[in-house]
Amino acid sequence: MDDHTSPDCGNFVRPQTGLLGGDPMEVINTLEVKYAQKFYGPFQAVKDINLTVEKGEIYALLGHNGAGKSTLIKMILGLVKASAGMIEIEGLNYDAKNKEIKKRVGYLPERMNFYDNLTAWETISFYAKLKGITRKRCEEVLEQVGLREAEHRRVGTFSKGMQQRLGLAQAIIHKPDLLVLDEPTTGLDPIGILELKAMIRNWNKEGTTILFSSHNLNDVEELAQRIGIMNRGEMIAQGSLAELQDRLGLPTKIKIDLAVIPVDLEEILVGKRIKTFQLEGKTVSIDCPKDKKTQVITAVMDGMLKVLDLRLEEPGLNSIYQNIMAE
Ligand SMILES: Nc1ncnc2c1ncn2[C@@H]1O[C@H](COP(=O)(O)OP(=O)(O)OP(=O)(O)O)[C@@H](O)[C@H]1O
Ligand SMILES: [Mg+2]
Structure with a gap:
């Protein structure tokens, strides 16, 4: 990532904290994105995005197909390298603290690919092993996402909604501080959507900050405390429902x-x-x-x-x- 003194990112300089000056009481946000940009060759998929998600918030990204939501999400997860700008999670940036950030963030991608021949249990155990997580926790997350009864079935036989639930299980298995969900309700039936919304609310109540993208305005309206609307790579509006209503009069x-x-x-x-x-x-x-x-x-x-x-x-x-x- 270009450093934040790049002219492209408006000479953004992060305020100093603690003994070196600034406000020692400054609250570190869970996520801070400043002047983030992404170019794919000459095409700019993300344009000068500023976005802050406070600890404990549920924040939703909205926008038409191709608006840049998934690209921004992947930049936030360190999976796509920003062309310019600054991205920090709990005050840490990927250049210096990549591994530390990965421990704190959980991610459900837009499309999740599993090994068809593994069972749900084997799949979750695989992620657990990677992250040094106990068997008990595997049981707990499979229970939470409603897959306990199907845990010994091969994932290749799972419906889209069941695969989505398994995706959620791997996203929360390490109890992340920030949970990022890219279109989490896609493929779920109406009951599945209600259950997912309840899970999101529960994880949030337990202290998890949540950033999700969605095309479903009802889900966004019900869940999100703040909303960011993207269009052609730009963040064109941000705020709570009431703030957006006020802005538009x-x-x-x-x-x-x-x-x-x-x-x-x-x-x-x-x-x-x-x-x-x-x-x-x-x-x-x-x-x-x-x-x-x-x-x-x-x-x-x-x-x-x-x-x-x-x-x-x-x-x-x-x-x-x-x-x-x-x-
Ligand atoms: N690897 C890539 N190479 C080139 N262009 C890309 C790449 N990834 C995404 N894009 C382009 O960037 C733009 C934003 O894509 P992105 O997937 O972020 O949109 P989105 O808002 O998530 O859309 P959707 O709602 O359909 O998921 C699109 O025009 C897309 O074609
Ligand atoms: Mg997308």
Whole structure:
């Protein structure tokens, strides 16, 4: 990796800590990526990415096919050499502490290849031996990923979802601090997806920081505390759902169920300074700027309309993603 004084990475210099100056209380993030770039010949797959994942966070990478998610993930894992920039895991970089980092990171690749002739048990034992891990822990991880009953079957006979579970088992067997999952729900059935989400939440509760990529917006919305959206190698937006919503200025939908629809509904609403609304049955939907919610609700509830019920719908990741990609 080029060092961080390369002009390509904006002369980034890591702040000094401890006795040498800087803030001695500085928290070391689990993952820090600064100005990371990757060229494949003349093609730039990753462009000046900055990304921080704090300890204990679940962070999701989103983006169309070919956006650069897997390339960035492989750079973070030290499997693809960055053309420029800086990547640190728990304050360590691959140039100096490659082996140490590998002990702290677990990885489920996009496509995992196993030896078809080995059983699940033999496969996991193989990874365990490499990492100096006990038999008891092998049993524990196979149990966690739901493969205990199939552990003596050959992996060649496994369904895609079972292979994915085995991939997860090898990723967590050494209890990594940072777990990186590249499209972990691919190939899982709906129950498998629910189970995987529960596993991710559990590992996270036990202290594992998680970075994952996905095309499934519902999974991302449910699991991730922060989201990074990539497009053509660039990180085009980052933040929590609320932060992304704020950035885009997306409205909140207020849905009001009325007992009766007055003939002069439009006039009444315009009188309350509500100019655009949709009516479906007896439900009025109003797109309301986030900071005007209370004003609109107060106006609607002033007694002129017979309100039965009222709901707020914040924009989901679906509309946030579509809006960001259209910017
Ligand atoms: N080894 C390589 N040599 C040349 N180009 C590559 C290589 N690996 C990836 N690329 C290119 O880099 C770009 C980013 O690919 P990447 O696999 O990182 O995308 P992705 O966001 O993971 O996509 P997907 O959602 O389909 O998995 C693509 O245009 C891809 O063709
Ligand atoms: Mg990918």
